[in-house]
Amino acid sequence: MATLRLLARLTLVLSAYVLLPIVPIVHAQTVDDQIMIEGKTLFTGYLFTYDTWDEYWEGPLKRDNGNIGTLTMRTSAWYVNYGVTDRLNVMATLPYVRTRASQGVLREMQGLQDFGVAAKYKLFSVPSPIGVLSTFAAGSAGLPMTDYTPDFYPLSIGSNSRRASGRFTVNLHTKPGFFVTGSSAYTWRGDVTLDRPYYFTDGQLFLTSEVDMPNVFDYTLSGGYLRRGLMASVSYSQQRTLGGGDIRRQDMPFVSNRMNADRIGGMVMWALPKKLRFLSVQGAYSYTLRGRNVGQTSTVTGGVMYTLPLHGRPTR
C-alpha cells in the first residue's frame, strides 16, 4: 500500500510540479501529495518521461517553428525515498536528460541534470464526517550536477540554477477511497552564469554573465481514487514565474523568461500482487492547456518502483 501511495507522489509531480521551460524539466520528487512512506522503509525505482511539443508560446503568441519542428525531451530518472519515520520522509532523484529537435540544424543536448533532495513532514490529521483531513509541509532543493549550458534554449537540458522550495499540502481522504488534494509551493531560484559577458532580456542589455532568475509559484489540485493496489487520479495545475521577460518575436527563448503553464493530467498506478508485491508500475499523461514562453507539451511517464522494508516487521 505504501508502495502504491509513493508512486502516486511521483506521477503527480510529473504532471504538476514541473518548472516548465520550453523543454520541461523533471523534478522527479513528489512532495506535493498526501502519501507518506512508513518508517524504516526504502522505496526506489526508475522513471522514464517523454515530453514533446511542436507548438510553443512566443510571449502570448502561439506558433510553430520550422527550425525546430517537434522538440522532444527524454528523461531517465533514478528515484529514492526513505521513511525516516512514519511522519518524515526524505527523497532524492537524479535525472539524465536528452533533448532533440526534429528539424533545423541545432544539435541535440544531453547530460545529467539536477540532483533533487526533499523532506516531507506530516503535520496533523483530523477526522471529519466525510473523511480524514491531513496537512503536510515539505522543503526541497535542486542542485545542478554538471555545468551544462542554460544558454541554448529550447535545447538546453535545464536552467542550471540552484533551487529551494517550500510547499504546503492539504488532503481529504474518504472512507470509500476517494480523495482530493491541494498543494502549493514557492520556489526560490539562484543566479545563473552564462558563458557570454552580456545578454539582452526584458528590454535591457545587461553587461554581466550573471542572470537573476525570477522565483516561481505553483499549485496543483487533484482528485481520484486510492485503495489497496490501485490509484487513479486527475489533476489541474498552474505554474507562474514571478518575473522575467517574454520571448520576443522570432527570438530564441532565454533562461530567465517568464515561463507559465496551465496543465491537466491523469495517472494510474498499480501494485503487483502476491510475491511481486514489492514491485509497482505506473503510467501518467499530462498536457499543457495554456502557456507563456513554454512549449505546448504532451508528457508521458512510465516507471517501475521497488519497496525494501528495513524495519524487520511484516509489510503492511
Next chain:
Amino acid sequence: MTRMLARVIGAVSIGMLALSSASPRLTAQGGDANAGDWRMIVLTGPTQIAVPPPGQTGSVDYQAELTAIRNAQNRLTKAQRASIDYWSRGSVIRWNEILMELVANSDLPPAPNPDGSYPAPDANNPFADPRFPFANPPYAARAYSYVSVAQYEALKVAWYYKYLYNRPAPSQVDQGIRALLPVNAPAYPSEDAVVSGVTAELLKLLFPTEVEKITLKAGEHRQAALLSGRASSTDLAAGLALGQAVAAVFTARAGTDGMRTAGGSPALWQALADAASARGEVPWHSMETPPRPPMLPVFGSVRAWMMTPAEIIQERPGPPPSTSSPLMAQELAEVKNTVKNLTREELAIALKWSDGLSSPTPPGHWNFIAAPYFQKTGWSEVRMARAYALLNMTMHDAAVACWDTKFTYFNPRPSQLDPELKTALGLPNFPSYTSGHSTFSSAAAEVLSYLIPGEAAYFRAQMEEAAISRLYGGIHYRSDIEVGKDHGARIGGYTVRFARLDGADGR
C-alpha cells in the same frame, strides 16, 4: 546585496540611471587643445560648420544663466545627482553603451509569413511588424561607425571653436557654482551638447522606433552638463546646434551610401546562385525553414570609410576550396568531428562569442572589449571619440569587405554540405566564406593594438578565440577563419595608416 548592487550598476538601460559611484571619471590629460587641427574624415574642416561667437561673460544675459545654475545646484534632486554621476564616466563611452543596447534590442530577423515568404523591415514604416531595423551584424557595424565617426568629427569642430573663443565654464566664472563634473576644455560650445546632439540625431535615423528613449537620454545628458556647472545654457545651445549640423552631413551620407539597396532582390539572389553553379560550385542556400533570403547580399557595395570600392575588390581574398575538392571534404570532416567531440571549454568559447539574436553583434562585442581599456587611458573626450571612430570605421570596412567576399563566392555552410552536421550555435543566414567574426575581430584587434600597444597580446588572444569559436560552433570551415583573419588584418591596416598621419598620433 553587493552582488545585487553590482547588477544594478551593470544594467544599462535607456531612461534608467545607473548608480555608478564606483565608475572612474574622465579626466583631462593634455586637453588636446589642437584637436581642431586633426584631420577630418567626412567634413572638409572645422569651419564647414559655423559657430557664432558667444556673448561676453560679463553680460546681463550670461549672469542670468549663472544665476539659474546656482539656483539649480542649490536644490539638486537625488535623480539629478545620479545623472551627473552617470555621465561623469564620459559622454562618448556612455553613448556607446546606449548604442549597444539599441542594437541588441533591434537584432531580430523578421518572422515568416504564413505563405513561407518573409516581410522586409521598412524604414518608412518602422513600427510595423517586422520592426525597422533588423540590426544584424552589417547593419550594426555601419550604425556603430556612423555614430562614432560623427561624434569624432563634431568634437573636432567643437574643439576648434572652444579654443578659438576660450569661454570659461560657469564653475570657473562664478565661485558660487560648484564643478560637479571636471572641466577639461573651454566651455563654448559644450562638448556634452555636441555629443548628445549629433548622437541623438543619428540614433533617431538608425533606430527610429526608439525616438522617445533617445530624446529623453540626450536631454538628460545636457541637463547633467548644466547642473554640474560645466556648461551654461548658451554653451549648450551652441553645442546642440553644432552637433545637429554635423548629424545632417552624416544623415545625407547615410542616405546615399548604398545601404538602401543592400538587400538585393529575388532576381539578384537567384543570379548569385546561378553564378556559383556556373563555376561548378555548390551554391549557398538558406538552411532555415521556410528558406530565408540571404542577409544583405549587396552590403559589399556599401560605402566604406577608409577603403575605396577599388580597394575593397583589390583586398578581396581568392576563392575558397572548391565544394567538390578533397580539401573541402577534409575541412568539412574537421568541422563535423569538432562539433561531435566538443569539450565544455570549446562550447563556452563558442557561446561567449555567439553574438547572435538580440546581441550587440560582433562589432558591439569589440566595443565592449575596448571600453575598459579606453577608459583607463584618461583620454580627453575628443581623443576618446577618435578611438571609437577608428575602431568602428575598421569594423564597418570589415563588414563591407567580408560581405563582398561572401557574396562573390556564395559558398555553402558546413551543415548544407553535410545535413547530418548539427551546430552548437544558431546558423547565420548567409554564405560561409569568409568568417565575419574572424574578419571583424582581426580588423578590430589591429586597430586596438595600435591604440593601446601594451595590450596587443590580449587583443590578439581575444581575436584568435573569436575566430576559432566559429569552428567550435560548427558553422565555419577552417579556411573561412584563417582567410578571414588575414583579410581583417589588412583591412585594419588601412585605418591604422590613416591614424598615424591624422595629427593626433602622439608617437
